[in-house]
Amino acid sequence: MSHKRNFPLVESTIDEPFNPDADYVRHTRIGVWDFYEDLRHASSVGKSWKIVERFEETLVSLPYVTRTIRTILSLSFPVMALYCMATLVTSLMPAAAIHYSGQLLFVVQEAIESRTVDKSVLFHVLFYRIMCTVVTRFANLAQNWAAIRIAARMRTHYTEHILLAHIRLDLPTYGDPSVRGQLNSVVSSRSNVAWVGIRSIISTISTIIQLVSQVSVLINILKDQPDSILLALVSFADPIWSWFRRSSQWRGGVWAATCRNIDYIRIQGLKALVDGDHYRKELIAGNIEEYVVNQFMAAQGRIGEDGDLSFHEAQQEMHQRRETFSPLSFLHNVLGELPQVVFTLRAVQSPRSIPVSLTSLTIIRQAVGAFTGPLISLLSQTASISDTFASIRQLYEIINIENQVKDGTKPFPENAAKVKSGISIEFRNVSFKYPGVEGDRYAIKDVSFKIDAGQLCVIVGFNGSGKSTILKLLNRLYDPTDGTIFIDGQDIKTLKLADLRRCISVLFQDYTHFPLSIKENIGIGDPLHADDEDRIRQAAELGGAIDIIEGLPEGFDTFLQRPVRDYYSGIPAGNRGQSLFGRSVDFTKVKRRVGKTQQIELSGGQMQKLAVSRTFMRSLGDDSGVGLLLFDEPSASLDPTAEHDLFERLRKLRGSKTMVFSSHRFGQLTKSADLILYMGSSTVLEQGTHTELVKQEGGYAKMYDLQASAFR
Ligand SMILES: Nc1ncnc2c1ncn2[C@@H]1O[C@H](COP(=O)(O)OP(=O)(O)O)[C@@H](O)[C@H]1O
Ligand SMILES: [Mg+2]
The missing domain is CATH 3.40.50.300 (P-loop containing nucleotide triphosphate hydrolases)
Structure with a gap:
């Protein structure tokens, strides 16, 4: 067995005595990760009572949210209107369903008292009850249809915004990790921050409408039933409580995380070495496969299973620890059991009301069920409104990141x-x-x-x-x-x-080629004349690149790196080797349809000639x-x-x-x-x-x- 060094999961200290701000920085180590939190800014660290701060945050972000809403409306007003209508319908339907369930309750009540059933009323009620489900289906359909279209328009719009925000950043600013963090929070989430934000605001409103309509219908139905109000209150306490709890998890504050574990760092490096296609040549020629595997295993062994947490896992672990030890979450478990307890106690007190109480309990449960679902999905979309607002604000604020090199x-x-x-x-x-x-x-x-x-x-x-x-x-x-x-x-x-x-015309030592065609790579040297093919040719001649370019199958239109790759199906797991359902796999037919996919590889000298051509492009002509x-x-x-x-x-x-x-x-x-x-x-x-x-x-x-x- 390999000797494993286990890392302590949590090692919480206020340390770094050499740091003048020492008292404010909390250090937590989880797995191979070190978290540092600045406690001065740790407003939302597990403290749900700091509602005032969240409210302030929300207020600050409000103008950005209204701006986003205006943008959506201007981009696609009819579609947005449809989305809102459909959302409104879906949020009212559960209440309608409860209303008809309540009608059924009266039918049951009457049946118990008079031993007869009014069939026409029964069918009437049943019909509308089913219609509620059908209408909800269609409303959902309309909602999804609209959402996809709005999302696409918003993505186009905000991609432009994000591009503009990025392109203006200078080298030292762009190299600053905190700036990168700020940009990534907006960009790396593949989803479209603005639309996700607005959608979660809409669905919050819809949840509130749903809650209010359901509760009022419930009260209407149950107002004559003894105990029911108590049951309803008790049943709703739990979902409301967990909503409140979840919206106050650890997310915010000022923090940084780093990994200093050399084995973990090496493991990531070794994995990248195996994954990246630009290392493969040397990996094979250098005959280093065995070395890589051995080093990988050894490093993995030294880290041990407990330490091998990705950053996100470690972050989650930290939240969970803080959550588990909080007395509030224990209370949550108790609340979930309350309705049963209350019902049992009341049933023992007055056995005569059992059938009716049972029916109302079912309706209440149905209501709570219908309510909890959207609430939970809303929570997983974005944890809370103030965070949603904040992320929309961040989206707009990246355009204001200040450059270090001042104009x-x-x-x-x-x-x-x-x-x-x-x-x-x-x-x-x-x-x-x-x-x-x-x-x-x-x-x-x-x-x-x-x-x-x-x-x-x-x-x-x-x-x-x-x-x-x-x-x-x-x-x-x-x-x-x-x-x-x-x-x-x-x-x-x-x-x-x-x-x-x-x-100034400059050719850097570590020049790069852009993921564009060769023509554009040269032409971009002089943006004003980037589509002047004669000039581009002349520049390529001066740079000594013309022979190389004309030797390529696609000539000036060749891409050195294609920015969009082709995709091929994988072979389903369980099929051994290159076979699909027992037949051997042959990609040639689809490949021919897809077209040329070959990577063009040029030598260092050839690349340099292309780069020199770009520089010549810029300095050609007296008007340059x-x-x-x-x-x-x-x-x-x-x-x-x-x-x-x-x-x-x-x-x-x-x-x-x-x-x-x-x-x-x-x-x-x-x-x-x-x-x-x-x-x-x-x-x-x-x-x-x-x-x-x-x-x-x-x-x-x-x-x-x-x-x-x-x-x-
Ligand atoms: N982006 C960078 N960040 C930090 N140090 C750098 C960076 N670029 C260069 N250096 C360092 O600055 C020094 C001078 O580098 P450079 O000007 O590139 O030298 P030369 O072009 O003469 O080879 C070197 O010690 C190099 O390590
Ligand atoms: Mg140099």
């Missing part, structure tokens, strides 16, 4: 014609640390240099010396931690972001407005001839624009540079022209000699 106000450039002859750049004592990086680990430290308009600057240095970081700062993907960057003599932070970026070209190791995956060709084309294309180039190679390009920045240890170690730096006989000269001799 400037000055239009740029002041003189559009001047941009063609380049933009000047100055870094003055610039230091930068990536967000979330602790301590002293600066990516660049105290960097100063000046590039005049129209110059060619080459940044050389080893991996990790900060070359890419400098280019990212020039694009204001991030702002410096210290120091200032000047563009044409102006603080970069004061310039309008969109203007600044319009003047680009005055600064940034290339981050654009030739890293190219062979020497392709590299040479690329440089030649770049030189021609550049004209008199400023160009900054980064490279870990020391060669022809550095020789023609107006300025070389030789980087090491996160700073600029040497700067000057090739001749100057070689004369200095420093690090640059040494590296140049080394690499030049390798090619000699």
